[in-house]
Amino acid sequence: MGACSSEIQPTAGPQTQMKKIEAIIKPFKLEEVKDALGAIGIEGMTVSEVKGFGRQKGHTEIYRGSEYTVDFLPKIKLEIVIGDEHLETAVAAIVKAAKTGKIGDGKVFVSSIEEAIRIRTEEKGQAAV
Amino acid sequence: MKRTFLYAGISLALNLFPLAVLAQDATNAPAASTNAPAAADAAPKRADPTLEQRVMDLEAYVNNGARVADGTNNVSSKLGSYDDKANSFTPNPGPGANSWQMTSAALVLFMTLPGLALFYGGLVRRKNVLSVMAQCFFITGMVTILWWVCGYSLVFHNGGKFLGGLGFSFLKGVDSSPNGDYSYWVSQNVFSMYQLMFAIITPALIIGAIAERMKFSAICLFMVLWMFVVYFPQAHMIWGIDGFMNGVWNPAAKIRAIDFAGGTVVHMTSGWSALILCIILGKRIGFGKEPMQPHSMVLCMVGTGMLWVGWYGFNAGSAVAADVIAANAFTTTTLATAVASFVWPMMEWMVRGKPSVLGFCSGAVAGLVVITPACGFVNPTGGVIIGIAAGIVPWFFCYKVKGWFGYDDALDTFGVHAIGGTMGALLTGILVDPNVNANLQLSTSDPKNPATVNGLADIAAHHMLWLEQVKAIGLTLVLAIVGTTIIAFVVKAVLGGLRPTEEVEVAGLDLAEHGEEGYHTAGGL
Numbered sequence A: 001m002g003a004c005s006s007e008i009q010p011t012a013g014p015q016t017q018m019k020k021i022e023a024i025i026k027p028f029k030l031e032e033v034k035d036a037l038g039a040i041g042i043e044g045m046t047v048s049e050v051k052g053f054g055r056q057k058g059h060t061e062i063y064r065g066s067e068y069t070v071d072f073l074p075k076i077k078l079e080i081v082i083g084d085e086h087l088e089t090a091v092a093a094i095v096k097a098a099k100t101g102k103i104g105d106g107k108v109f110v111s112s113i114e115e116a117i118r119i120r121t122e123e124k125g126q127a128a129v
Numbered sequence B: 001m002k003r004t005f006l007y008a009g010i011s012l013a014l015n016l017f018p019l020a021v022l023a024q025d026a027t028n029a030p031a032a033s034t035n036a037p038a039a040a041d042a043a044p045k046r047a048d049p050t051l052e053q054r055v056m057d058l059e060a061y062v063n064n065g066a067r068v069a070d071g072t073n074n075v076s077s078k079l080g081s082y083d084d085k086a087n088s089f090t091p092n093p094g095p096g097a098n099s100w101q102m103t104s105a106a107l108v109l110f111m112t113l114p115g116l117a118l119f120y121g122g123l124v125r126r127k128n129v130l131s132v133m134a135q136c137f138f139i140t141g142m143v144t145i146l147w148w149v150c151g152y153s154l155v156f157h158n159g160g161k162f163l164g165g166l167g168f169s170f171l172k173g174v175d176s177s178p179n180g181d182y183s184y185w186v187s188q189n190v191f192s193m194y195q196l197m198f199a200i201i202t203p204a205l206i207i208g209a210i211a212e213r214m215k216f217s218a219i220c221l222f223m224v225l226w227m228f229v230v231y232f233p234q235a236h237m238i239w240g241i242d243g244f245m246n247g248v249w250n251p252a253a254k255i256r257a258i259d260f261a262g263g264t265v266v267h268m269t270s271g272w273s274a275l276i277l278c279i280i281l282g283k284r285i286g287f288g289k290e291p292m293q294p295h296s297m298v299l300c301m302v303g304t305g306m307l308w309v310g311w312y313g314f315n316a317g318s319a320v321a322a323d324v325i326a327a328n329a330f331t332t333t334t335l336a337t338a339v340a341s342f343v344w345p346m347m348e349w350m351v352r353g354k355p356s357v358l359g360f361c362s363g364a365v366a367g368l369v370v371i372t373p374a375c376g377f378v379n380p381t382g383g384v385i386i387g388i389a390a391g392i393v394p395w396f397f398c399y400k401v402k403g404w405f406g407y408d409d410a411l412d413t414f415g416v417h418a419i420g421g422t423m424g425a426l427l428t429g430i431l432v433d434p435n436v437n438a439n440l441q442l443s444t445s446d447p448k449n450p451a452t453v454n455g456l457a458d459i460a461a462h463h464m465l466w467l468e469q470v471k472a473i474g475l476t477l478v479l480a481i482v483g484t485t486i487i488a489f490v491v492k493a494v495l496g497g498l499r500p501t502e503e504v505e506v507a508g509l510d511l512a513e514h515g516e517e518g519y520h521t522a523g524g525l
Helices: A027-039 A084-098 B002-042 B051-062 B095-123 B126-156 B188-210 B216-239 B263-281 B297-319 B324-352 B357-371 B380-405 B413-431 B456-461 B465-495 B502-507 B509-514
Strands: A018-025 A046-052 A059-063 A066-070 A073-083 A106-113 B080-083 B088-091
Touching: A018 A027, A018 A084, A027 A073, A027 A084, A073 A084, A084 A106, B095 B126, B095 B188, B095 B297, B095 B357, B126 B188, B126 B216, B126 B509, B188 B216, B188 B263, B188 B297, B188 B413, B216 B263, B216 B465, B216 B509, B263 B357, B263 B413, B263 B465, B297 B324, B297 B357, B324 B357, B324 B380, B357 B380, B357 B413, B380 B413, B413 B465, B456 B465, B502 B509
Parallel strands: none
Antiparallel strands: A018 A073, A018 A106, A046 A073, A059 A066, B080 B088
């Protein structure tokens, strides 16, 4: 985590807040987003396969005359926790890399993180992310 | 060190054992030869077969005919053994015929385990995949026990027009020598095991219609009763040597129907019974509202391939010989199946824009079903015609008719097996070609074959066989529909219902009835 301080910081306070970014993106954009974040020094993330929809329509499957409308589309959910100071660049990188301009590109959500702990060293706060 | 001594000791013992056995034989041999002269005095005087008779018997083996020296005359035979005290002859099987029959039996078992288990297993929802497999396996064991106790006898022993006698109960007398009623060259025990595989897969087909919402205990009881009420009588009537509808082999048959590998016995019985049962059972919770897609088309397709390959044992094996009839059945089966697997998805492509893998699979199975009664009785052109019909009519039933009536035939057992089997039985009567099966031809000299005696050969030659087939179809329908209705209500009364609780059905049968889940993700979730 090159962009973070190496000193053990106290728990999140008013100046050094941590933020969580959840990004729902199209699955084929994952590599691009991962590389874009890497380019600005953000290397750690959690990824899960999810299904969902917003305004994008689903598809129809037909099995021997039985028709099923499937609303849910496969997406990738990306979660990263970073220091406050990196928030704007990270969000911009994700949006730029994940955008295709078509319906179904996804969404980015930002929330505050109260605490973060690195399990191996038991560091807390900024040092943990 | 101790271990070395142990291994050395064991090896020594193993090497000395055969020598000990040989020593036994050596000491026994003189005793046998001292007994021989006394036995020879009591043995009936039989002439050695002439060279010509021996050659004729070998020709009979190749041509799948009756032996000349068959133990009924005073001519000895090298193709069997004699019990001199009882003055009886036990014919030997022919190795080629037995090989194909044993292989065929294994192929038909392969159709159920794992063919049908995968085909149906892939089509149900994930939470019910194991229930399908448990049902297939249960039926395999249960039917085998019934078959051994009395099933084989009720089907293949002579006894009556509608059901056989109990002479073969516990497979008494069913040994490795051929039963001339069914084959001169296949061991009767092999023939019995082969037919067992048919008895197994027929009730297993019914599972498709009632999948995902019938409790295991009800399925078990239903299947036991169904074998006695529907399968054993139907199989005896069509295939038993004195069966009411055995046109090919029973000179006294009243309905001169023909059914090579089980269009009526297997597909019509299971398919129409499936329809009745799924209507009595009712629809799955959420049917028509919730998505119920196949959880794995991959498993379904794998199962389909296994069904096709195994079906060669089902169809060509029904010749009970590796002869010209089997060769023709092999050919017509291939053509019908491949053509149907082509036509069904083409119908989909035209009507709804995309050919589906389920369409390829369903087409193949439909082709196999429709050619089943016809394979040994039609020529290759007939096979192709059947393939085209199989890709269109069952497709139409699954695609449109099911929707019109609204019954929940979960995996289309009715649409494919009932409709396919019925159509196949009818098409057999229309497309029959006596040139490919000498058993249908008019005998011009004695001994007259059964088809000549009961009129089948004449009917076929005059293109009126379809009418006999219609009669057989009618009787089969009545037996299956009435039988299943009665059994379903009996089981319902005895077990207090056919369905699991709503909670079990929604959670899935696998966990509640078998204590297992088909799949776990990493971490045991």
